[in-house]
Amino acid sequence: MRSTTRVSAALAAIFSLTAAAAQAQSASISATATVYQAMTVTGARTLDFGNVFPGVSKAIAVTAATSGQFSLTGQSSANVNLTFTLPTNLTSGANNLPIGTWTGCTNPTNSTAGCTAFTPSASATASAFSGTGALWVWVGGTVTPAANQAAGTYTGTVQLTAAYF
């Protein structure tokens, strides 16, 4: 009788275990975000090559008084990626004036002294805002007029896109 009771108890335990087949498990992840103040990007100065002559290339360095300049404001000390959309020609009506050999420089202060050089392109260049949320960017380049370049005023657009990262 005792043996029968022990067997019955064992079988009851087994059935109770198999009846509880549902098992729960959990895992957690975080949801994170960093709030920044909005960024502003302003074209502060035109890249101006001035007078150029047929067949004579002319370069404007980032340190020149007529280099292009952008001013940015944003979240203090935040990292920012800079990308450029650059023309391959300046145009005057149907006439093209090739432009290239782009140069760039960034500084958290409004001075090219000690600025960080880079090559403007469609690929991102990493930079950062100053502790007061400021950043300046200078752009230079070279125009290459043909020997028979038509006279006229040639223009183009340099676009800077900045994004936090």
Place this chain on the structure above:
Amino acid sequence: MRRCVLLTAFALLAVVRALTGQTQVTAIRDLAFGAVIRGVQTTVAPSDPIKSGRLYVRYKIGGQVQVAFTLPTRLNRVAGGGNMPITFASTDAIAQGTAGSSQPVTFDPNNPITFTLQTSADFYINLGGRVTPAANQATGAYQGTVVLTCTFF
């Protein structure tokens, strides 16, 4: 006869233990919105390979798994002093088995759903969402917790 019954009982116990050991729920990646701008709603798609949240679930082919999220409604500023709404749309979760023939299943993370594992014994769940910082939202890092509970049948 008695000995046979006892041996059978122990064998059954051993089988039950092995089944429960097959389950797994593992966190892989946080849902990371990154930099968000005051006043600008920011969305992370569940298909985002970097920013979406990701978890791994393993059971057995032929098994059923009910998945249920516990989702935050706000992210709290880590340094204190504010919070920010976070919401999840009905298409903000994707389940994808690891078998080559598995098709992704988009589902609503706000409601539990049960999957029957037909071709893969394991699958990944990706989670997207959106945050809505106020125009005067305090800057800084914000955080919340997402819990995935799986019930295995």
